[in-house]
Amino acid sequence: MQALWLEDNQTSLRDTPQPQRSNEALIKILKAGICSTDLELVKGYYPYTGILGHEFVGEVVEADNVSWVGQRVVGEINVSCHQCEQCLNGRPTHCENRNVLGIINRHGTFAEYTTLPIANLHQVPASVSDEKAVLTEPLAAALEIQQQVKFQPTDRVLLIGAGRLGQLIAQTLALTGCDLRVVARHKRQQELLQSRGIKIISEQDVQPWRWDIVVEATGGPGGFSLAKQAIRPRGTLVLKSTYNGGMNVNFSSIVVDEINIVGSRCGPFEPALRLMESNQVDPSVLIDAEYPLSDALKAFEHAGQNGVLKVLIES
Amino acid sequence: MQALWLEDNQTSLRDTPQPQRSNEALIKILKAGICSTDLELVKGYYPYTGILGHEFVGEVVEADNVSWVGQRVVGEINVSCHQCEQCLNGRPTHCENRNVLGIINRHGTFAEYTTLPIANLHQVPASVSDEKAVLTEPLAAALEIQQQVKFQPTDRVLLIGAGRLGQLIAQTLALTGCDLRVVARHKRQQELLQSRGIKIISEQDVQPWRWDIVVEATGGPGGFSLAKQAIRPRGTLVLKSTYNGGMNVNFSSIVVDEINIVGSRCGPFEPALRLMESNQVDPSVLIDAEYPLSDALKAFEHAGQNGVLKVLIES
Numbered sequence: 001m002q003a004l005w006l007e008d009n010q011t012s013l014r015d016t017p018q019p020q021r022s023n024e025a026l027i028k029i030l031k032a033g034i035c036s037t038d039l040e041l042v043k044g045y046y047p048y049t050g051i052l053g054h055e056f057v058g059e060v061v062e063a064d065n066v067s068w069v070g071q072r073v074v075g076e077i078n079v080s081c082h083q084c085e086q087c088l089n090g091r092p093t094h095c096e097n098r099n100v101l102g103i104i105n106r107h108g109t110f111a112e113y114t115t116l117p118i119a120n121l122h123q124v125p126a127s128v129s130d131e132k133a134v135l136t137e138p139l140a141a142a143l144e145i146q147q148q149v150k151f152q153p154t155d156r157v158l159l160i161g162a163g164r165l166g167q168l169i170a171q172t173l174a175l176t177g178c179d180l181r182v183v184a185r186h187k188r189q190q191e192l193l194q195s196r197g198i199k200i201i202s203e204q205d206v207q208p209w210r211w212d213i214v215v216e217a218t219g220g221p222g223g224f225s226l227a228k229q230a231i232r233p234r235g236t237l238v239l240k241s242t243y244n245g246g247m248n249v250n251f252s253s254i255v256v257d258e259i260n261i262v263g264s265r266c267g268p269f270e271p272a273l274r275l276m277e278s279n280q281v282d283p284s285v286l287i288d289a290e291y292p293l294s295d296a297l298k299a300f301e302h303a304g305q306n307g308v309l310k311v312l313i314e315s
Numbered sequence: 316m317q318a319l320w321l322e323d324n325q326t327s328l329r330d331t332p333q334p335q336r337s338n339e340a341l342i343k344i345l346k347a348g349i350c351s352t353d354l355e356l357v358k359g360y361y362p363y364t365g366i367l368g369h370e371f372v373g374e375v376v377e378a379d380n381v382s383w384v385g386q387r388v389v390g391e392i393n394v395s396c397h398q399c400e401q402c403l404n405g406r407p408t409h410c411e412n413r414n415v416l417g418i419i420n421r422h423g424t425f426a427e428y429t430t431l432p433i434a435n436l437h438q439v440p441a442s443v444s445d446e447k448a449v450l451t452e453p454l455a456a457a458l459e460i461q462q463q464v465k466f467q468p469t470d471r472v473l474l475i476g477a478g479r480l481g482q483l484i485a486q487t488l489a490l491t492g493c494d495l496r497v498v499a500r501h502k503r504q505q506e507l508l509q510s511r512g513i514k515i516i517s518e519q520d521v522q523p524w525r526w527d528i529v530v531e532a533t534g535g536p537g538g539f540s541l542a543k544q545a546i547r548p549r550g551t552l553v554l555k556s557t558y559n560g561g562m563n564v565n566f567s568s569i570v571v572d573e574i575n576i577v578g579s580r581c582g583p584f585e586p587a588l589r590l591m592e593s594n595q596v597d598p599s600v601l602i603d604a605e606y607p608l609s610d611a612l613k614a615f616e617h618a619g620q621n622g623v624l625k626v627l628i629e630s
Contacts, residue, residue: 085525086548094548094572096524148573209411210400224566233401233409242567249564251539252557254578257409258463261576263569 003051003111004296004313009044013296016051019107024115026062027073029315031134031290032109034303036164036219036241041103042300045244053110053313054102057124057133061113068118074136076120076269077101093266110296112315122269125277132276134312135168135283136269139276141240142168144267145215146176149236153177158206158230161217162189164286164309165240169217171281174198178213181206183226186307192285206230209257215240221247233257240264286310318366318426319611319628324359328611331366334422339430341377342388344630346449346605347424349618351479351534351556356418357615360559368423368628369416372439372448376428383433389451391435391584392416408581425611427630437584440592447591449627450483450598451584454591456555457483459582460530461491464551468492473521473545476532477504479601479624480555484532486596489513493528496521498541501622507600521545524572530555536562548572555579601625 005014019026033055041048054077060068080087080095087095101116102108124133142165151157155178159170162184170182170193181201184190190200208229216227219241228249231237237259254261275281286309291299293315303311320329334341348370356363369392375383395402395410402410416431417423439448457480466472470493474485477499485497485508496516499505505515523544531542534556543564546552552574569576590596601624606614608630618626 091548144573148575233406239566239570242570243565244567246563246565248561250558250561251554251578252559254576255554255557256578256580258459258578258580260463260578261569263566263571263573263575265571265573 001112002293003107004053004293005050006041006052007049009042011042011052011297011300013294016111018113019115021062021115023064024117025060025068025121027058027075027114027116028061029056029058029109029111029114030072031130032056032313032315033134033138034299034311034313035138037103039300039304040242040244045242046103048103050102051107051109051111052102053108054100055134055137056109056114057130057136058109058114060121063118065118068121072124072133073121074124074133074269074273075101075116075122076266077103077137078266079106079117079120110293110313112293122273125273128273128276129284131284131287131312132282135286135310136272136276138165139168139172139272139281139283140267140269141165141265142172142267143271144264145169145238145240146172147267148262148264149213149238151176151178151213155179155212156210157181158201158211158214158227159183159217160214160223160227161241162186162193163217166217167192167286167309168281168283169215169240170198171196171283172275173215175280188307188309209233211235213238217241219243224249228253231257231259234260236260236262238262238264287312290314316427317608318422319368319608319615320365321356321367322364324357326357326367326612326615328609331426333428334430336377336430338379339432340375340383340436342373342390342429342431343376344371344373344424344427344429345387346445347371347628347630348449348453349614349626349628350453352418354615354619355557355559360557361418363418365417366422366424366426367417368425369418370449370452371424371429372445372451373424373429375436378433380433383436387439387448388436389439389448389584389588390416390431390437391581392418392452393581394421394432394435425608425628427608437588440588443588443591444599446599446602446627447597450601450625451587451591453480454483454487454587454596454598455582455584456480456580457487457582458586459579460484460553460555461487462582463577463579464528464553466491466493466528470494470527471525472496473516473526473529473542474498474532475529475538475542476556477508478532481532482507482601482624483596483598484530484555485513486511486598487590488530490595503622503624524548526550528553532556534558539564543568546572546574549574551575551577553577553579602627605629
């Protein structure tokens with residue numbers, strides 16, 4: 001089958017064997033989304049060799065339990081051992097022996113087929129289109145913030161960054177009733193937010209020391225620095241992006257102001273599907289372009305351009 | 316009156332006017348304690364000119380409400396405006412207009428007298444000696460950790476640092492029933508902990524990725540780095556010391572492992588007094604030496620020596 005392969009920071013389109021499903025489900029990929037993590041992996045954020053991609057919607061074509069065959073599914077990306085201390089303490093996404101779809105020791109979804117354990121799969125409700133379902137994984141990651149931090153309707157919340165993940169965070173946080181403002185750099189990002197009635201704020205207008213919760217979704221030192229200035233004493237600063245390399249940070253203000261910093265990664269799929277089924281969020285508005293798998297290299301080039309949101313690859 | 320004065324990173328013993336109490340209480344200092352913050356202020360951690368010192372036990376000698384006169388008291392160090400957004404939202408220790416005893420815009424306690432608003436004072440129970448009461452402030456700071464973070468009896472807790480504040484944190488955390496281990500560098504620190512049945516652990520024996528809660532109380536990059544290695548996914552890392560200057564930190568592991576970092580500063584006085592009254596904690600075991608105010612410069616020299624715990628100044 002055709003697949004987008006990463007090796008030594010180089011992507012190429014390859015003809016690879018169809019994956020062996022063993023006791024997992026074999027899934028025909030319908031659509032897959034390019035995420036910032038994919039772009040970072042190409043840049044060498046984490047050493048990975050194999051088929052890239054972890055956001056997808058597909059159809060089960062083979063499974064031990066035949067009731068799954070023919071189902072349209074999305075899949076959680078962390079494959080856990082169910083035996084380590086993290087798994088046994090209810091933290092399977094932090095499994096010490098995990099492999100991660102298209103990221104750690106497991107071929108990903110920019111291909112015609114992939115495999116995943118049945119335990120990782122979720123059926124997609126009929127009313128949720130492929131264009132929405134393909135973005136279940138990043139939408140779940142956005143919802144992880146609310147798994148970790150309580151958002152009160154009276155909270156002043158600042159979201160810094162309105163790219164791929166930032167848009168989904170904005171859509172979900174807007175549902176909490178909190179007083180949300182979003183720092184969005186690009187015109188299109190701003191328009192997407194405003195079309196949903198979500199308020200934007202320019203960086204210069206962000207009052208220092210005033211925000212109950214700040215979500216940093218840029219992954220850059222500028223965003224982190226703004227977040228640190230904006231947060232009020234005893235406020236909560238959510239870090240939603242990984243950072244390339246180290247940052248020089250003075251922690252004294254974090255101690256003196258008793259700030260709470262929360263790192264946030266993968267989230268729950270079922271609520272993400274539920275919010276799409278009820279049309280309360282719509283990730284498909286982020287889609288800029290769709291390419292056939294044979295043009296996956298072009299798709300990557302497109303996704304890497306400044307201000308571009310979501311680029312899909314169709315198998 | 317005699318007082319220890321800090322100016323341009325130089326301490327000196329001065330003859331200064333007795334403070335004007337205005338509508339505050341005038342307090343005769345009985346004993347005052349030298350804290351790491353005092354030593355850092357001398358090194359220039361924060362620009363301050365005036366009388367140093369913020370840990371004290373004293374006796375009220377003048378007050379508008381005469382029922383306070385003659386009372387033995389300790390005092391909260393943050394003097395708040397009761398009008399700003401922080402005060403009005405129940406965060407008076409974070410008052411935006413605060414001055415802080417011996418730290419920000421308010422003369423401190425290495426002197427014969429000091430003044431504080433009555434609202435800042437707490438009567439010391441008769442059974443609590445001066446040697447204990449003088450350490451109410453750092454004991455309250457230790458208790459602040461439990462105001463912020465829930466300690467479950469099943470939690471594995473690592474405390475890094477067993478100096479002045481670390482010892483008090485160890486004594487209070489040991490009461491929660493959690494499985495506590497303390498990284499203590501000096502023999503005397505270790506013995507003080509062991510005499511209370513608190514278990515120590517060597518740095519090399521700290522298992523990485525295993526501790527539910529880690530309290531970093533060294534204020535150094537080495538302690539922070541060990542804390543970051545030790546904490547388990549979704550664990551809580553409490554920062555209890557300020558850090559001199561910036562640290563280069565890679566935040567990606569904090570995001571990937573969904574770590575919660577909590578800065579922690581001043582804490583509640585009443586529970587500190589209660590725990591001393593009931594003999595559940597005893598900060599006086601930390602006292603290494605006591606100097607008269609006339610020897611305050613010697614006292615500072617002593618307090619700055621490696622491994623020394625508490626040095627008091629008697630007025």
